[in-house]
Amino acid sequence: MKVPLSWLRDYVDIDLTPEQLAERLTLLGMEVQSIDRWGGDWQDVVVGELLSVSPHPRADRLSLTTVTIGDGEPLEIVCGATNIAVGQRVPVALPGAVLPGGRRIGRAEKMGVVSNGMLCSGEELRLTSDADGILILAGDAPLGRSISELYGDVVLDVDVKPNRGDALSLIGLAREVSAATGAPVRWPSIDVHEEGPEVGTLLDVEVVEKELCPRFVGRVVNGLSVGPSPDGIQMRLQAAGVRPVSNVVDASNYAMVELGKPTHTFDAAAVHDHRLIVRRARAGERLETLDHVERDLDADTLVIADPAGDLAIAGVMGGAASEVSDKTRDVIIESAIFDPVSIRRTGQRYALRSEASLRFEKGQETRLARIGADRVAALIGEWADGTIARGRVDTNPSEPEPARLPFRPARVNRLTGTDLSHEEQRSLLDRVGIATEEAVAGEMVPVALDPQAALVEPVPGEALVAILPTWRRDLAIEADIAEEVTRVRGYELVPGVTPHEEMPHFRPTPLDVRDAVRQTLSGAGFTEVVSYALVSPRHVDAFRLRNPVPSLDDEPSPGGEPITVTNPLSSQHSVLRTGLIGSLVEVVASNRRHGRDEIAVFEVGKGYAKEGDRPREWWRLGIALAGSRPASWDRPAFPFDLDDAKGVIELVARRMGLGEASYSPELDEPIFHPGRTARISAPGLLGIVGELHPALTEAWDVRAERVIVAELALRGLSAGRPAPVRSVPPPRYPAVERDLAVIVAEDRPIGDVARVLRASGGDLLRDIRLFDLYRGAPLASGEKSVAFRLAFQAEDRTFTETEIDEVVKSVADALGREVGGRLRT
Amino acid sequence: MDLDSLRADLENLRRGALERIAAASEPAQIDQLSVDLLGKKGELTLVLRGIGGLPAEQRPKVGAIANEVRQAIEGALAERGGELRTGALGRRLQAESVDVTTPGRPIPRGSRHPIIETMAEIAEVFGQFGFVVYESPEVEDDLTNFQMLNIPPDHPARDLWDTMYVDIPEHLLRTHTSPGQIRVMHAERPPIRALLPGRCFRYEATDASHASEFFQVEGLMVDEGTSLADLRGLLDQFAHAMFGADKRTRFRPGYYPFTEPSVAFDVECLICGGRRCPACSHTGWMTILGAGMVHPVVLQYGGIDPERYQGFAFGMGAERIANLRHGVGDLRLYLENDLRFLEQFP
């Protein structure tokens, strides 16, 4: 809410600088978001007096004026307005002045006469909304003084929280200032000069929906003349961010800013039979609202109608037909209380939120219906010279007494960690208008209310009762009193201590495995990325796996349908991704577009889907490689390929204490290269790794020859810890190595050879490592030689050659039997 | 063979040997000379074979001379050998010298994402005070995201969270990590000290200071006497751990439907040190998180008696903390994954 300080001072004395005041309000919970100098942008606009006004020799519509600004030669200024006369004081923009909006004023020739500046309208200065005439200032405005100094203001932008609708008003904020400084709040004196007939002869109100409109106060002002409000009023409204419209509309807005009470004015001539009806709209009804949009109404919409039809959407927006206009002579003032939820829903349904509906939504103090009607009637009477009818139409004149809220000062202390006496708490509450007294026996303390009341009977003598001001609709439970006590005293005075209570039991963090994976991969030269979970439908379709990587542990398995946002910001971010591969491809693509060659990235992230109406989420590790490890001055570049990805996956598996990875060809996933893709499996690890299908590389504009991607499910990724390592002492006897070259058919996967080696190598075989692959003479075509280095190790002895020879022989037999291999000698 | 001729032979041997040793130019020649002169079948041995023809009384005399010759040769070999070896090593070292000013062979760098790392650091600080990490779903139900946090349907406070809904009835993308409070309370009994990091979503157009996806860290502590003073003490220590022990902090009222009293927690502006600047909207302070005492209704929804127990909760944006610590001015950088940005982090 924009708060012009000069206006706020009407209701409370302020003996602080704007910065001090802003800080005090902020510390009370009324956060000041900015301190603006309204009018600070009027440079070189000063008060001048018209010394002469004569017709321009060559243009009928222009006048030639001379103006004094106190000292120096009078200025000759050409002016197009007709409302000026000798002796008036007016704003003069001197050459060099800059007006709001950045308009620069210079010396200019107008039809043969040089104009040394410009006389300004209220609109040009954004002081009033009058664009037709020059702004005529008060006769005692000091000559030469800057307009900025005279009419500028300091405006605080206060972020009033949703629970404090009462503070969406200058009166409400004056109460907060009073709480901070102790200065008393001054209510505006509201003089309603009732000179007209009894209001009952002019207005009849029927509330059909009493639940939705608990109170309706009406007043009538007759014989008024609609026109601009006094300049000073327009300036105030402008500073508060409200556009001046006319004296009648301005009166309503003025009261809303001042009291926080929205009201509405109807042109009485447009109301049939002087009769207003508050009811639900009927199906099929239409209404043209003030914004000139024709709207279809529904039965959930509360309307103000007359016997002939609807006039306004209650609390949200008036109708065009009954709008106050220049021709309006009589107005009906509506000052009502509406059901906050109904107003909120209606505003949302029609996408119509106004300053008025915003206040209604937060709930209104009942008595404001009466005060608001009186205030608006008084202002219209004064500014538009109308005759106010006697009395009010009031559908529910009873105004509730202040509510009682029992609380225990000891619980306030327990909640806030303080030790304040009853007396201290009472005097703090008193500063925000909350009177207190001893609780009566049997009065229950509300620890909680809705939806399940927790009422506690206090120990006699240990409870007080807060007598709540009627405007404080936010206070309902004991903890609310704790906040009032604390904020009036100052949150700064809450002591800071280190908790000394019992610690919870140990619980392992769910992040252990994820962190270990992240450390491993970043240590191996990979960069961690975090990408959007929301992607485009095209992305989800393009990158969905035919057979998703299954889940481990008890994580929900992927599958089901993607989850779609029903109100997305854009289709680019409208579906939750079902895996990480697409995200990583996009990361590769965007970095390639920056001209980057080497890309090695990973993400630990979630996939999402729904099974029926149940959402599912699961954790995956994704890896992507593109380009090459760069050349250094004495080494060539290494283009990344599938084995680099497998190598890093095996590294992760080893670091996580998982078993040996094995691979099998994957020919049937459309997003992958059918000849360069494998399913991986190891104890505690499942996944897919391969080259992205060239068609996708092109479709997604990746600009890399090859992109290698992997998606993996890992034991413990969702919540787990790497199992503690079981160590063995280093062997005391040396390992013995033997190189075996095996000739197999070209189409025989090396993985098969390795499997046979492992299976047939016996207990003493510790490790096998592929070190050579050969094709060509003397091998037959269709054959290849696969060379492995085998390491044998025993705990208790050194091997004899014979022992090893025996193992090699049985390995050779197995190779021959199972993969048709023979040893190359 | 007589004594004089033997003596002359030995003398010739010595002279010739010393000349040859002096003429050697490689350590290998010295090794060869050592074998040729002093070896089992060497020249000295050959000369001394003649000793057998001498009378017994002359033999010791010849022995003494032979010893003297041996020592002289040995000494010369050692000396010349040393000279030659030193020279050879020197030449090798010289031949092997490289340009030591070439850059090192690069090891790929790798880095971890600043947001995930920031959350890990936050967890580490609170971990020292017994807070343990929990996680809760990102696709959340309206009940847990709003209603159980004391935000019924049609509550004006719902405006504080612009929400994305999904095609599952009554479900949405969680707008904050606060629903995790409910889930922790359903899983644990007091004493509770929980930390909930994770991804959140808002219906908010993306720009330098707004993001539709972002990360929060929620904290929750519940026990019989857990108070606002405990909250303040912990937050002070947290701020000092993250931003420096010399930083002033400020505790002021805030508003959340799920806390009462509610708190906003500020740290003195890290740019101007409190002297007011544009970065802190001329207040001298930067808000780093919201907090408060858990609303009794929220405790009830969590199955905890609000008369016996009380507690605090706090929630902070990981991006906000990372921005301040790393001098990042644009939220979009975190999800754009430009490696030129990410590789600045360890």
Ligand SMILES: [Zn+2]
């Ligand atoms: Zn600053």
